[in-house]
Amino acid sequence: MVRIIPNLVQEMAATPATRWHIISRVGASLLGSYAFVWGLVMLGIGVCLQAGMTYSDAMSLAALYAFLVFLASFLWAFAAASVVRVWSVLLGGGLLMTLAGWWLTRLGD
Numbered sequence: 001m002v003r004i005i006p007n008l009v010q011e012m013a014a015t016p017a018t019r020w021h022i023i024s025r026v027g028a029s030l031l032g033s034y035a036f037v038w039g040l041v042m043l044g045i046g047v048c049l050q051a052g053m054t055y056s057d058a059m060s061l062a063a064l065y066a067f068l069v070f071l072a073s074f075l076w077a078f079a080a081a082s083v084v085r086v087w088s089v090l091l092g093g094g095l096l097m098t099l100a101g102w103w104l105t106r107l108g109d
Contacts, residue, residue, distance in 0.1 A: 029077035032090030039097030046104025
């Protein structure tokens with residue numbers, strides 16, 4: 001048996017999973033991942049529009065990547081050691097990417 005990061009495994013085994021901890025992980029995996037992917041789609045569309053793509057092509061391309069990123073962020077929400085870090089990265093990243101995408105789409109006006 002391969003031991004990967006033995007301290008983390010022992011720490012997670014020693015920490016009891018409370019009801020709040022489980023609800024927070026599930027919420028982060030669903031809501032946080034959705035917010036992160038929303039921001040990614042907005043940023044992707046903004047970048048593609050600035051590159052000269054049509055809106056429908058930009059939306060299609062962003063939607064293709066959105067599925068893979070949602071899956072990765074959903075799984076990461078359960079695998080990460082800190083729930084606070086998960087919420088911070090997913091919501092903060094989603095907010096920043098949404099604002100950047102909104103700004104990029106306004107540059108063309």
